[in-house]
Amino acid sequence: GAVVSQHPSWVICKSGTSVKIECRSLDFQATTMFWYRQFPKQSLMLMATSNEGSKATYEQGVEKDKFLINHASLTLSTLTVTSAHPEDSSFYICSARVASGTPGELFFGEGSRLTVL
């Protein structure tokens, strides 16, 4: 199947700093990518839909000024957690849909674990 890579796989930062997480589709072009957040022992929660060349669409309750999403190319989307606080510590996962693939067959990255001290 298609490969989606995230970087970094884990990051520790101080409270108040910003952290950028990259999501790349390695062997296909993705016009749409999705960002999820997962807290321990909970399911994945969709944060936003990232569309190449346009603004991201955020789910209800997700602060767009805090979680900046940029989808500048067909193979790269970035999530920046601005002014991170300990409650932002979580497992962030991106996914991408192959443009010509089966709808719903999303490919997921390995996830990025953020710890804010």
Added chain:
Amino acid sequence: DAKTTQPPSMDCAEGRAANLPCNHSTISGNEYVYWYRQIHSQGPQYIIHGLKNNETNEMASLIITEDRKSSTLILPHATLRDTAVYYCIVRVSSNTGKLIFGQGTTLQVKP
């Protein structure tokens, strides 16, 4: 998209078939059933999907009832590496492509 109901946890003996049920009684005619799994601390992995007919691939089989109100994911010979959380998701194929995850079933394969 229709909601799904899954048991929170199940056990299965290694080498035996694991049958994971999913109820989706409010499913619409144009909604597909998708199954993903998530091994601890990894991103979810696509398993299989179907609309009306039963489906089989190298990973699993998907059995959908005739009224489409429920389905069963079958792992024919479970191994310890199949221990994971399994998510059943129902969605329309023509929407934005986003997947909304429920709580899933934690499958524990035991030696």
